[in-house]
Amino acid sequence: MMDNIRSTANNPFIKILLAVIILSFVLTGVGGYLFSSGVNDAAEVNGYKISRSQLEQAYQQRRAQLQQDMGENFAALASSEEGQKLIRQQSLDLLINQALLDQFAQNLGISAGDQQIRDAIFALPYFQTDGKFDNKKYVDLLKGNNIDADAFAEGIRQNLINQQVRFSIQGTDFALDSEVKEFAGLMLQSRNVRLASLDIQPFLEKETASDDEVKAFYEQNNQMFIAPEQFKVSYIQLNAQKDLNGINITDDEAKAYYDSNIDEFTAAGQKQYSILVLADEAAAKAAAEELKKGADFVTLVKEKSIDTFSAKQNGSLGWITIGQELPELAKASLTEKGQISAPVKISNGYAIFRLDDIKQSVVKPFDEVKTDLLAKMRENKAIDDFFALQQKVSQAASNDNDTLAPAAKAGNVTVVDTDWFDENTVPAPLNNEKLTQLIFGGSLVDENGPTGMNSDMVTLGNDSAFVVRVEGYKPSASLPLDKVRDQVVMLVKQQKASQAMNAQAQKLLAALKEGKGEEALKAANISFGNEESMAHSSATDVVQTAIFAMPKPAEGKKEYSMTNVPGTKVVLIQLDSVTDGKPTSEQLEFMTNLYRAQMGEEALQLILRDLKDNAKIEIFDKDYQ
Template identity: 30%
Template sequence: MLERIREGSQGVWAMGILGLVILSFMFAGVGSYINSSGATVAANVNGEEITLDELEKAYQNERARMEQQYGDAFATLTSDAGYLQNFRKGILDRLIGEKLMDQAADNLGLRVSDEQIKKAIVSMNEFQIDGKFDNDRYLAILRQAGYQPSTFRDYMRVDMVRRQLSQSLIGSEFALLNEAQFAHMIQQQTRDLRYVTVPASKFNDKVEVSEEQISTYYQANISQFDTEEKVSLAYVELTLEDLMSDVVVTEQELSDYYQQNINDYRTSEERQASHILFESSEDDDSVLALAESVLAKVEDGGDFAELAKEYSSDTFSAENGGDLGWFGKGIMDPAFEEAAFELNAAGDVSSVVKSSFGYHIIKLTDVKPEEVTAFEDVKDEVTTKVKTSKAEEEFYALQLRIAEVAFEMPDSLEEVAAVANKSIQTTDLFTRVAPPQVVANPKVVASAFSDELIAEGVNSEVLELGTNHIMVVRVASHEEERTKALDEVNQQIKSTLLAEGAQQAARDWILDVKTQLANNEDITAKLDSMELSWEDKTAVTRNEAGVSRSIIEATFKLAENKTEVVDLITGDVSLVQLMKVNEGEAADSMQITSIQTQLASLKTQNLYSAVIESLRAEADIEILQ
């Protein structure tokens, strides 16, 4: 049989069919590639994309910042799927605003030169040691943050251009003296009031809810009773840290690693030098002649520091006698660096050197020779690196084996757990927009709600969640999206209608009291009939802690002796009457200055928001995710 198949596959027709099959795969592959590209885009702003990776990175960064700042309070908020959805939408809106501002800056022709970026980087405290830029520290911090020098420069360029535009907005706003004085007067104002609160519960027995009302409410608000699709996951998770504790290293391995990587523990030679700069962008005989004459003065015993103060175009270093501080190779202009490192001993002075900045006279003031840190001093560091390397090898081998058993035995995670030497964990049911933190990764969520895992009940492929961090998941249980039936929410709707009816009855009762009060009628008996009485408050501020927020807001909108009916968040109703307005004390000059600053900042924020809204109104924005 196999022989016949082999013979048949050699014919012209067979080759033609094979060609069609290959073409179909080619076009299917190209089509899937084209169709899948859009899935990586969150939004399109005037033809420029905001990718899902950008959105996810910004979302995770902001979520981490909020969790660090607010702790359990934020965790409580994120348990609400609606809040998380709005939170994510806010992040995307911010990215769209930033993209619009970048485009506006480009249209205005705002630019930042390479030299400006270089100066900004050199002046950043994060990259300095003892007040001086340190190239090794700069590169180490970039590696730690996941940047290459080129990508960090691009980031700095975008950030500095944005700041150019934002500074132009900030610089145009100010607050007048009388604005600050008026704002202070309003802020310091207090009010005397009285209020009476009618508990809605007093009218519970007067409210009836029929089945027809419940049905009508259900039909009118049916979207409120839609459930989201939910899954719970079983998963096996493996990280490099899970393997580190079992890794054993020998002294020979540590010694070999140290010798093979000796350059990592070598401190390059550094030099301290002073210079006198004669600035010139091109070859200039007159500038060169001046430099040669000053060099002659130095060689004749002239004070280098004094000559630098007198002649150097580099005014910053000239104030310190031309001192440039310590620097290693790769920092200075190449021509300058070559000349500085050719000097042999402290006190040696170069000839006139031409660089891209002009002509220099360089004096070597000190040398830090190359040093190699002893093995014993870095043994702990070497041990960690060797253990990490061995653990990474084991991790990679386990990852391959886990991928095999997850595919070969798709109906269970038992074999995966056995290979990883980890237990199977499970989650509660969750929606797509509110996954538990342990599985709150886009790859995990996408896999969890995929048709393959839900319909076929198989294991996922190995999901790489980060460096040396993997997970295999399967759907443990699944709830489809649906609309709850009326009988499921009957009691919930009835409770809502009873509460609304009781509050409306309380409101109607207190409105009658308000009318009598406006007609100068005595309402004491009416209040007594409900066992109610006025509660007096004096000198209430806008931020009073002991009074309902709704009552305070109503109070500061009223004129003296006027009343207002207020619905409270508790479901009760209050009648509020303003008795007196108390003016605050006048502000001193420091307070006024502070208020002016705050008002200017508020105006700036409003202006920035207005600019963004204006740009949005004119932009072509397509939100894809």
């Protein structure tokens, strides 16, 4: 197990997978990856379709993530054939693994209910003000990131299900003290190293690219030089906020609503309960007799309750809204403060309940709720009017499919015509998942080009709606060599320079291992830098990862290795010494949890590997094969 931990501790794929499985989708809109597919499918996983637009979105998000992580080094990675292939493969793997996990969870019967989703959203700090859920912040943040509320909720549901899968796997792993201590020593380990670099630039300056080499590279890597499909659309947008500004609700109307819906303004009554849980009926009856004779309820809870959680709270269940009690509690029928129930059968034994306190329902006065009520009624009226307007505009759009003019007239709005755009340059008003799916993967374009039809009404929440038609379409096509020649020349030179750089680095590494390194380094005009100490916890880039993958040097010896920073340099590594960490008790406790999570992650990888081996996976997009 420890060997596997060492090899996976800094595995970038696992970090990517974790990022997606947990909450990376929250502000990037990836919640819709598995919920719809268009006619242009890029892959299929046991029947789940992944559209080209979904895959392209994943690719762009992975690029953005790497750009943020790598900083100035990203440009070299993105410009190399190897780097682009890596990003494409990681993007596809993420979506395939997500589909496999979803299917695995379904087979296990794991699900997430609406209340769980609501609680999860309310708990997200992104949507809180002063520690409490802020609905306006929630709406504004989703709007600002072009995320549909339904798709976001579905993404939360998927995330909760995936977490349950992960936790169920992690919960089965047992960690030996010896393994945890070894793991802690590894994670807190430091290594003293010296580094020497071979930069690609000198090699690049020496390289040339012949016409034959340029032509061969272009033909072998034609997928790198494809212009994406482009669209030109026209659309109309309906906005409920415009209608809201013209709506007026009188105080009399608000008072009439208040009187007719008084329950909405009534704070429900609550009851505070305590519970004593016994293992069987005999024990419960005995405890009930003791209580009848005057025994103290809390004392019996501390002495006899088999439910450790409630016992730690002196049996308290807290306040429960009247009418929302669990069936067992409702069955106890407690109505008076201090009343104690007879034993009630529950799932893990028998319970005796006590009613500790009662809060009566309270009706909020009209003056207290009037301002909020007026705003709510205006909003509801706007929604009703907006829905009616949508129906009217939708009817006009379907009655005359050749143009948006009648629909625009019905909605008192203007038709907007866009310029050409692709999936990376979508105009801001249309940059929403529902609309991009409609345009890039929907029914508005067929094999002959634009269908010439208006779309159905597309609603975005309660305040915005669109009708779209595609006016022009350019399919994706290979760019001719003369259009990309400069780019191809640079890529050929970079490829040749990288090969030459790696070849020299391999020779230098061999010389170092043979004890002839000093002379070889001098001939190459490079040298090792000063010794520096690196902590395992800071191993985040490819060089540090390579350092901590090296074996410990023998006593009085040094270890040598090399690693390639794609598109920029090769780093030679001299490992002088290794010092294992000595964890404190607090660190050891933390490392125990981390180690169990790591074991669970390894188990998850094995499950994913097995699922993938037994899955029917078809990849239709040649760029990702």
